Amino acid sequence: MSVTLRVKPCLNNATCIPVGKIGYECSCAQGYTGRRCEFTMVGPGKNKTCLNSGVAFQSSDKICSCPLGYGGKRCESFVQLGDSASFSGDGYLQFPASMMRGPRVVKPDYMSLEIKTEALNGVILWQGQRKGDHFAIGLREGSLEFRFELGSGPAVLLSSSPVNDGQWHSIEVFRSYKEGSLKVDNEEPVNGTSAEGSSGLNIQGPIFIGGGDNILDMTNSKFDTGFTGCVRNVYFKTRKLKLQGDASGGWNIIPCDRQLSET
Numbered sequence: 001m002s003v004t005l006r007v008k009p010c011l012n013n014a015t016c017i018p019v020g021k022i023g024y025e026c027s028c029a030q031g032y033t034g035r036r037c038e039f040t041m042v043g044p045g046k047n048k049t050c051l052n053s054g055v056a057f058q059s060s061d062k063i064c065s066c067p068l069g070y071g072g073k074r075c076e077s078f079v080q081l082g083d084s085a086s087f088s089g090d091g092y093l094q095f096p097a098s099m100m101r102g103p104r105v106v107k108p109d110y111m112s113l114e115i116k117t118e119a120l121n122g123v124i125l126w127q128g129q130r131k132g133d134h135f136a137i138g139l140r141e142g143s144l145e146f147r148f149e150l151g152s153g154p155a156v157l158l159s160s161s162p163v164n165d166g167q168w169h170s171i172e173v174f175r176s177y178k179e180g181s182l183k184v185d186n187e188e189p190v191n192g193t194s195a196e197g198s199s200g201l202n203i204q205g206p207i208f209i210g211g212g213d214n215i216l217d218m219t220n221s222k223f224d225t226g227f228t229g230c231v232r233n234v235y236f237k238t239r240k241l242k243l244q245g246d247a248s249g250g251w252n253i254i255p256c257d258r259q260l261s262e263t
Contacts, residue, residue, distance in 0.1 A: 009217050012037045035213050049074045068093070068250035081244040084232035084256035085210070089122065089225060091252030092211035093243060097204050100127060100135075100236050109135060109148075109175045109201065111236050116168045116256070117229025123215055124227050127207045131220050135201060137173060138223050139164065146173045146182040146190075147222070151202070153195025157182040160190065168232075175201065206248065209234070230256035 010016040010026035014037035017025045028037035050056050054064035054075030066075035085093060100109065115124065121139050128134025128149070135148045142162035147154050157180060163169045172183040183189040211226025212218040234241040 009036055009214055038213075051075045062090075065090070065251055068244065068247055068253060071252075071254045079254050081253065081255050083243070084230055085243050086230050086254050086256045087210040087227045088252065089119075089228045090211070091250070092213075092226065093209045093247045093250040093253060094212075095207040095209070095241070095246055096248055097127065097206055099239075099241070099246060100207055110173070111234070112170065112172045113234040114168050114170050114232050115163065115227075115229055116166065117227070118164050118166045119228040120164060121223070122225045122227040122229075123208075123211060123219060123223035124231070125207065125209050126212065126219060126223070127205060128203045129205065133201055133203045134219075134222075135175070135203065136219070136222065137171065139227070144169075144171060144182065144184055146180065148175050148180055148194060148201065150178060150194050155180050155192040155194040157190045157192040159184045160187055210253070232256065 009024055010028075013029045015027040017027060019025055026035065026037045050064040052067065052070040052075045054066045054070065056064055063073050064075050066072070066079075069079055071077045071079045100111070111125075113124075117139065119139055120142050123136065123138045125137040126134065128136065133149050133151055136146070138145050138147075140158065142164040144159035144163050146157045149155075155178070159182060161184070163171075163184060169185055172181075174181045178194045179191070180193070181189040181191045208218070209227075209231065215226055216224050231243075234243065
């Protein structure tokens with residue numbers, strides 16, 4: 001059974017199979033692989049050098065896309081993240097929804113993290129549906145953006161100063177019902193309110209840090225690129241996140257303080 005979507009997430013003549021109300025899986029045509037069938041499989045006439053379940057890029061300066069725990073041109077190096085993770089715009093970490101919130105949609109949300117970047121734009125954290133409720137942190141023209149949507153219209157909070165100066169910045173975001181706040185370093189918090197209507201954040205999907213499979217589709221064009229920079233000391237409520245141990249998946253991630261050999 002196939003499904004017709006306004007934005008077709010499955011690529012290269014793949015068949016999109018619905019999963020639940022908003023999920024999907026892709027059944028790839030022969031010769032393609034990846035969650036969205038975006039990668040060409042390495043064939044007999046190509047250089048079969050992606051190791052440790054890495055996936056060959058169809059056309060890219062990079063040879064392989066590497067799963068969490070591996071890195072290098074051919075995914076030949078073991079990667080241990082520790083407290084930090086480096087993103088290059090094409091990588092992400094994925095965490096279970098339960099890490100952020102429980103079943104009650106009105107529970108407050110609080111998280112903190114530190115980032116270092118020189119990028120202008122990019123999604124740093126996303127949880128939500130393509131359309132409707134979401135909870136997100138990102139870069140917008142060099143400033144830090146915190147946004148949340150409860151179903152009646154978003155609250156969008158922007159930092160008063162840019163954060164893309166290549167230095168570490170601490171970020172705290174808080175949401176309770178329709179009220180939210182964003183605090184960067186020692187600046188005064190920026191406060192905002194979502195539109196009148198629902199006061200509960202009704203999202204069940206996974207949490208993404210640094211990007212996702214298809215950012216335009218995932219965020220319904222609210223962001224169009226992944227994060228480029230470093231993230232460390234991530235807390236969901238009072239729990240410090242184990243970037244590798246708590247993750248349910250991820251691609252193309254290395255620690256901030258490690259440069260893998262280009263062999």
